[in-house]
Amino acid sequence: MTKTVMAALTEMRASVESMISSETERIGSPSLGDVVRQGDLYLCCIDKLPEGVATKDMQLAPGNTQGSRHILSGDVSILKPSKFGKLDTVLIGPAFTCKGDTTVTHPEHGHKVLPADTTWQVVYQQAYADVVRRVQD
Amino acid sequence: MLKDKTSLTPEEEVLVKQVFEKYIAMQTLDASEADIINIVNLIWGDIGLAPPKVILCDSPAHCKKTCGNTEGYLTYWNMWLCSYAATYDFAQQIGVEFDKDKLHRFLEWCRCCQFVLFNDDVVYVSRKPVTLKFNDAGQLHNSEGKSCEYADGWGIYSINGVSVDEQIVMHPETQTVHQIRKEENEEVKRIRIERFGWDSFLTEIGAELIDERVNDIEGTKEFLFRSESDNMTALLCICPSTSKEFVLEVSPDTKTCREAQAFLSNGFSERIISAS
Numbered sequence: 001m002t003k004t005v006m007a008a009l010t011e012m013r014a015s016v017e018s019m020i021s022s023e024t025e026r027i028g029s030p031s032l033g034d035v036v037r038q039g040d041l042y043l044c045c046i047d048k049l050p051e052g053v054a055t056k057d058m059q060l061a062p063g064n065t066q067g068s069r070h071i072l073s074g075d076v077s078i079l080k081p082s083k084f085g086k087l088d089t090v091l092i093g094p095a096f097t098c099k100g101d102t103t104v105t106h107p108e109h110g111h112k113v114l115p116a117d118t119t120w121q122v123v124y125q126q127a128y129a130d131v132v133r134r135v136q137d
Numbered sequence: 138m139l140k141d142k143t144s145l146t147p148e149e150e151v152l153v154k155q156v157f158e159k160y161i162a163m164q165t166l167d168a169s170e171a172d173i174i175n176i177v178n179l180i181w182g183d184i185g186l187a188p189p190k191v192i193l194c195d196s197p198a199h200c201k202k203t204c205g206n207t208e209g210y211l212t213y214w215n216m217w218l219c220s221y222a223a224t225y226d227f228a229q230q231i232g233v234e235f236d237k238d239k240l241h242r243f244l245e246w247c248r249c250c251q252f253v254l255f256n257d258d259v260v261y262v263s264r265k266p267v268t269l270k271f272n273d274a275g276q277l278h279n280s281e282g283k284s285c286e287y288a289d290g291w292g293i294y295s296i297n298g299v300s301v302d303e304q305i306v307m308h309p310e311t312q313t314v315h316q317i318r319k320e321e322n323e324e325v326k327r328i329r330i331e332r333f334g335w336d337s338f339l340t341e342i343g344a345e346l347i348d349e350r351v352n353d354i355e356g357t358k359e360f361l362f363r364s365e366s367d368n369m370t371a372l373l374c375i376c377p378s379t380s381k382e383f384v385l386e387v388s389p390d391t392k393t394c395r396e397a398q399a400f401l402s403n404g405f406s407e408r409i410i411s412a413s
Contacts, residue, residue, distance in 0.1 A: 003346045005339045005373070008360040009382065012375045015351070015358040022378040025411055035405045037354075037412040039376065042405050053150070063273025087403055109378040110413035125401050128386040129327040 024103070024111040030118060039109045040125035041070050041093070049095055049119055052081035060093055060122050066107050074102030074114075084121055090130070093122030142231070149231055156230070160223040161275075164216065167265050168249035176245040177253075177260050183242070189260045196287030200254040200261035213253045215246060222247035264288065272297055280306065280332075296328045305332055314341045318367065327386070335371060335384035342367050348393045355412050359394040361387075372397040378413045 003011075027036055036043040041061055055078055060070040072078070078096035082089065096102075097119040104112045114120065145153070170193060178188040194200040197214075201207055222244050229235055252263035268286040272278035276298030277285060283306075286292035294306040304311060305325075309332030317333060320326040330338045344364040352359050352374070360373040371386045372394060387397045398406035 003349070003360070005336050005344065005362060008346065008349070008358075008362075008373050009336060012358045012360065012373060012382065013380070015356070016375050016377055016380050019356055019377050022413060025413065027411055030410065033408050034410045035402070035408040037402070037409050039378070039413075042402055042409075044405060044408075053145075065273055068273055091403060109376075112411065112413070123403055123405060126403050128388060128400075129324065129331075131388070132323045132327065 022108070022110045024113060026113040027115060029115065036104075036112050036114070036120075038070055038104055038106055038112055039067065042123040042125070043104065043112070043114070043120045044123060046095070046119050046121050049077060049079060049097055050081040050084065050121070052079035052095065054079045055094065057094070060104070061124065069105075069107055070109075071105050072096065072102055073105050075099040076102055081121070084123065087123065091124045091126060093124055095119065095121045145231075152230060153227060156223050156227045160219055160226075161269075163248060164219065164251070164269055165265050165267065172245070173249045173262055176242065176249050177262070179242055180246060181257075181260075186257055189255070189258050192259065192261050194261055194263050195289040196266075196291040197252040197254070197263045198291040199287070199289050200252065200263050204254055204259075204261055207254065210254050210256050213250075213255070215253070216251045218243075219247050266292065268292075274298070282306065296332070299324050299328055301325055301328055305329055309333055314338065318342075335386075336373075339364065339369075339371060339384065342369075344369070344371070350394045352394070352398070354409050359397075361391065361394050361397055370397070372401070 030036070030045040032045055032047055034045045058072040058076075058078065059068070060072065061068040076096040076098055078094050081092060081095050084092045084095075098114050098116055100116045102114045102116075104114065173193065174191045177191050181187070181189055192203060194203050197212075204210060225235065225240060226244060229240060250262050251265050254261040264287070266285045266287050268283070269277065270279040270284045274297070277293075277295035278297050279294070280296065283292035284295035294301050294303055296306065305328060309329075312329055312333050317326060317329045317338065320329055339362050342364045343366075344362040346360055347363045348361040350359055351357070355377045357375050357377050361370065362373065363370045368389050369386060370389050370391045371384050373382070373384050375382050385397070385401060387400045391397050391400060395406075402409070
């Protein structure tokens with residue numbers, strides 16, 4: 001394949017020109033294991049809340065920047081689990097059960113409306129630089 | 138005596154945050170000269186030395202400059218011990234028993250003397266920085282200047298907790314590919330590339346396209362570039378909500394855009410039903 005980085009960038013930009021996906025989306029009937037992505041946040045549908053420390057913090061990603069403001073709006077039970085599968089702890093966010101329809105809001109990305117009686121585990125996007133750092137540590 | 142404590146009460150959870158904030162605030166809050174001299178004298182006395190002459194300076198660099206010939210002097214960067222101080226401080230507040238005199242000395246030493254240059258007779262103590270900047274993760278970070286700056290202008294540069302040099306922060310465009318390639322610290326190397334621009338770097342090292350696809354879930358195009366010479370693989374992708382472009386480095390053995398997304402998502406990308 002011969003395509004320069006610049007050519008790829010141009011083609012990639014063209015692919016989103018007519019796209020509008022920042023609208024609110026209602027998630028219908030997710031199955032266990034289904035994943036909803038909002039920016040660099042992955043919401044994995046799980047069967048029940050794992051063990052963890054209860055919290056009242058409705059922001060799903062740490063930080064004060066606009067990008068980190070994935071915020072729950074709705075009636076939820078939310079906690080911070082210490083493990084999820086074999087994932088490194090830095091990649092594991094809160095887990096929550098939606099008691100009613102619950103919206104994951106964000107100032108830039110499209111909102112996601114999650115149905116009542118579903119439970120979700122937040123997982124953060126992995127960065128290779130962090131893998132390098134963990135290996136070096 | 139507190140034994141085998143494996144969980145915290147809600148009040149203790151609040152206390153963790155309070156102690157953390159207290160110690161972060163302390164990093165730019167100078168102790169009084171009297172307190173500094175007092176704790177230095179106490180510690181020197183503990184090891185059988187007479188009270189030394191204590192000289193306050195504006196920064197660690199100012200300590201060394203004021204001292205002149207530093208041969209025979211030792212340095213102590215107490216700021217790195219503050220996380221222990223905070224932990225012990227919290228522990229004593231929830232009932233862990235310590236030797237009170239030793240703990241008092243350690244906490245005061247950390248509070249008063251962030252950096253010292255010393256021998257038996259003279260102790261140069263740096264005042265604390267006037268500015269500290271952090272990222273969301275609480276790591277020292279400033280992409281536009283020093284992350285830690287003292288009153289005399291001396292300081293350090295950091296990106297996401299990693300110490301870097303002035304060029305990387307203030308003049309990243311002046312870096313050369315040769316300079317980036319010969320960087321031995323892998324963390325600093327990635328920061329160099331990030332600041333230089335991944336797209337420019339991939340272009341300059343002659344990275345080749347090894348895969349492309351339309352991401353069916355998002356409807357966007359993705360491209361995977363690979364440089365054998367630098368053993369680097371990166372995914373070019375774009376956010377369908379914000380149109381922000383990303384060049385995301387992935388594991389070097391990644392062969393396809395699909396594998397790259399699997400890496401980034403910790404294996405969850407194949408189950409995505411909705412993305413924005």
